[in-house]
Amino acid sequence: MTTTLDAPPPLPQPNMLQSFGQWLRQPGFLTASPVLIFFLIGFVGPLVIVLGFSFVPERTFGFHGDWTVDNYVHIVSESYYISFLWSFGLAAATVACCLLISYPVSYGLARVFGRWAAPVMLILVIPLFVSENVRLFGWYLVLLKGGGILAGSAKALFGVETGTLLYSPGTILMGMVYVYLPYTLFPTMLGLSLVPRDQMDAASDLGANRWQIFREVELPIAMPGILIGSLLTFVLAVGAISEAKLLGGANIVVVAHAILHEFTYAQNWPLGSAISMFAIAITGVLVIIVMRRLDLDRLLGRK
Amino acid sequence: MAEGEPILRIENVTKQFGKLSAVNDVSLDIVDGEFFTIVGPSGSGKTTLLRMLAGLDKPSVGDVILRGKRVNDVPANKRPTCMVFQSLALFNHRTVGQNIEFSLKMRGVSRAARRERCMELMNVVRLQEDYYAKGVTKCSGGERQRVALARALASDPDIMFFDEPLSAIDYQLRKLLEVELKDLHRETGKTFVYITHSLEEAMVMSDRIGIMQAGCLIQIGSPDEIYTQPLNKFVSEFMGEVNTLPVKAGANGKFDCADLGTQLAGPASANGSDSGYLVIRPESMRFLDDPAEADNHVKGSLFNEYAMGSRVQYHVRAGTQMLVVEKLREQAYKGQINDDVMIGWDVKDSVLVSD
Numbered sequence: 001m002t003t004t005l006d007a008p009p010p011l012p013q014p015n016m017l018q019s020f021g022q023w024l025r026q027p028g029f030l031t032a033s034p035v036l037i038f039f040l041i042g043f044v045g046p047l048v049i050v051l052g053f054s055f056v057p058e059r060t061f062g063f064h065g066d067w068t069v070d071n072y073v074h075i076v077s078e079s080y081y082i083s084f085l086w087s088f089g090l091a092a093a094t095v096a097c098c099l100l101i102s103y104p105v106s107y108g109l110a111r112v113f114g115r116w117a118a119p120v121m122l123i124l125v126i127p128l129f130v131s132e133n134v135r136l137f138g139w140y141l142v143l144l145k146g147g148g149i150l151a152g153s154a155k156a157l158f159g160v161e162t163g164t165l166l167y168s169p170g171t172i173l174m175g176m177v178y179v180y181l182p183y184t185l186f187p188t189m190l191g192l193s194l195v196p197r198d199q200m201d202a203a204s205d206l207g208a209n210r211w212q213i214f215r216e217v218e219l220p221i222a223m224p225g226i227l228i229g230s231l232l233t234f235v236l237a238v239g240a241i242s243e244a245k246l247l248g249g250a251n252i253v254v255v256a257h258a259i260l261h262e263f264t265y266a267q268n269w270p271l272g273s274a275i276s277m278f279a280i281a282i283t284g285v286l287v288i289i290v291m292r293r294l295d296l297d298r299l300l301g302r303k
Numbered sequence: 304m305a306e307g308e309p310i311l312r313i314e315n316v317t318k319q320f321g322k323l324s325a326v327n328d329v330s331l332d333i334v335d336g337e338f339f340t341i342v343g344p345s346g347s348g349k350t351t352l353l354r355m356l357a358g359l360d361k362p363s364v365g366d367v368i369l370r371g372k373r374v375n376d377v378p379a380n381k382r383p384t385c386m387v388f389q390s391l392a393l394f395n396h397r398t399v400g401q402n403i404e405f406s407l408k409m410r411g412v413s414r415a416a417r418r419e420r421c422m423e424l425m426n427v428v429r430l431q432e433d434y435y436a437k438g439v440t441k442c443s444g445g446e447r448q449r450v451a452l453a454r455a456l457a458s459d460p461d462i463m464f465f466d467e468p469l470s471a472i473d474y475q476l477r478k479l480l481e482v483e484l485k486d487l488h489r490e491t492g493k494t495f496v497y498i499t500h501s502l503e504e505a506m507v508m509s510d511r512i513g514i515m516q517a518g519c520l521i522q523i524g525s526p527d528e529i530y531t532q533p534l535n536k537f538v539s540e541f542m543g544e545v546n547t548l549p550v551k552a553g554a555n556g557k558f559d560c561a562d563l564g565t566q567l568a569g570p571a572s573a574n575g576s577d578s579g580y581l582v583i584r585p586e587s588m589r590f591l592d593d594p595a596e597a598d599n600h601v602k603g604s605l606f607n608e609y610a611m612g613s614r615v616q617y618h619v620r621a622g623t624q625m626l627v628v629e630k631l632r633e634q635a636y637k638g639q640i641n642d643d644v645m646i647g648w649d650v651k652d653s654v655l656v657s658d
Binding site for chain 1: 358359381386392406
């Protein structure tokens with residue numbers, strides 16, 4: 001004997017306001033709200049002020065209602081765009097170099113090193129305990145002309161007089177790769193460790209050679225990690241300043257350096273603000289393009 | 304079914320991980336076109352053995368010979384064999400169609416030809432055509448099984464390996480897929496090598512069964528042979544619920560059974576040893592009204608009864624043993640729990656095995 005159940009009565013549909021109120025009362029929203037408020041006051045607020053300043057006349061320090069786009073015109077007309085080319089060029093090169101180094105190292109950490117993975121990881125992490133500026137200054141001392149560790153050793157040991165590697169784009173790039181490598185390395189490693197061993201076995205069993213396994217299985221599955229790592233590195237590298245100042249001298253003025261210069265030495269806040277907004281806009285567009293390709297839910301394992 | 308050319312032969316194969324021998328000196332001939340199943344509990348080395356057959360691992364010692372050629376050093380991607388993995392190992396970032404066509408794409412088959420073959424395979428494994436562009440993560444458990452099967456079949460391999468693909472599936476679907484797999488074996492005529500920890504599953508599908516215990520292949524035979532002539536206590540108990548009574552040779556050519564406190568008539572020992580286990584299947588046991596109705600009889604009390612659909616199972620406490628009796632539902636015992644009952648069996652229904 002089976003009994004049939006009547007269909008339950010339809011639930012009353014809440015109106016928009018009610019459902020928004022319910023959304024606000026979710027535990028997730030409540031726990032996130034302190035951070036949200038902090039972000040609004042500490043990040044969005046100042047950013048809006050900077051945005052406002054980028055539209056006031058040069059060398060003024062207040063909002064008087066006379067808006068202008070001259071500051072943005074100056075970026076192009078007064079060759080500030082060269083700073084942009086340097087910053088974005090160096091950032092792109094940094095990401096490329098970091099990826100070239102990270103992939104094999106991550107692969108080793110995830111698959112080959114076994115019980116040696118932990119010590120290797122420790123070696124990679126320990127330098128992070130020292131401030132970036134101190135580490136870069138270390139390089140400066142190594143590369144310094146005449147009295148530098150490199151040049152000095154060459155002279156003392158072999159009697160050779162050498163020039164310096166400082167103040168060249170290559171040295172800046174080396175410094176940036178050195179500083180930002182962990183930001184590429186760890187997400188890449190996470191991405192690679194998501195590749196299931198048996199999917200690689202299956203690909204091999206189905207006739208794929210090493211290169212095909214890499215292209216068809218490893219790379220697509222590890223891609224979110226690789227993309228996030230590249231993105232982090234790129235965004236940080238675009239805003240880099242110490243590398244260029246310490247290792248590049250005054251030869252190369254990167255965007256962050258230009259902004260610093262306008263806000264302090266030149267006392268031209270509007271131009272500094274315009275350069276900032278321009279940098280944020282370009283970086284933002286690039287980030288959005290990359291994020292659109294990313295499925296964060298899948299990456300965080302929520303499917 | 305054991306006649307014919309061996310398509311795959313392994314000779315004295317051992318696989319060591321550190322000091323542990325996961326597979327220990329195993330030799331086996333697999334005949335072209337047969338359905339061979341390796342059965343063993345987890346940790347018995349069956350997956351390791353299969354991985355060596357498929358070329359995913361190399362034997363530490365011994366040879367794997369495929370159609371007369373030694374293939375120890377031929378990697379999996381160069382062997383005409385394909386495997387269905389326990390986890391299925393589907394490419395979750397790809398669609399059903401891309402999964403099935405994978406091996407064809409690796410071989411440089413054109414897009415149109417791949418698609419045609421894929422449709423043919425989806426038909427064989429009974430997947431609807433509109434699943435072609437569906438992501439595999441959106442498929443149900445049974446559908447994923449079918450995708451994995453079609454993917455392994457795509458390159459038309461000579462031998463198909465199965466690493467417990469049905470172990471994570473619910474009972475009803477498993478029964479259905481077991482039958483479908485056996486039908487597929489018949490339709491394709493390929494050699495199937497299957498591993499499972501369920502002897503029941505092996506019985507349904509296989510032409511021959513090999514039983515693995517602690518890295519060794521201890522018994523090979525047809526399902527019938529394994530069922531009626533288990534090599535030892537391990538094999539007999541592996542088949543499901545059986546009655547195993549420890550016995551010693553006693554007076555009058557009978558066996559003494561201390562657990563039941565009685566003498567039992569048993570078959571002649573195959574290896575001449577005078578002690579071992581008397582194995583009686585539950586369905587060979589029956590309730591007796593009179594001791595003369597069977598060669599052996601035991602008195603006990605009915606502990607409990609269990610309805611199992613078409614059959615009913617009874618546990619009867621006798622001596623220090625709990626004996627299992629199984630009857631068809633129509634022939635069920637009519638009585639009460641705690642009844643004093645007499646059960647018995649004939650000598651021809653019992654086997655004497657070693658430890």
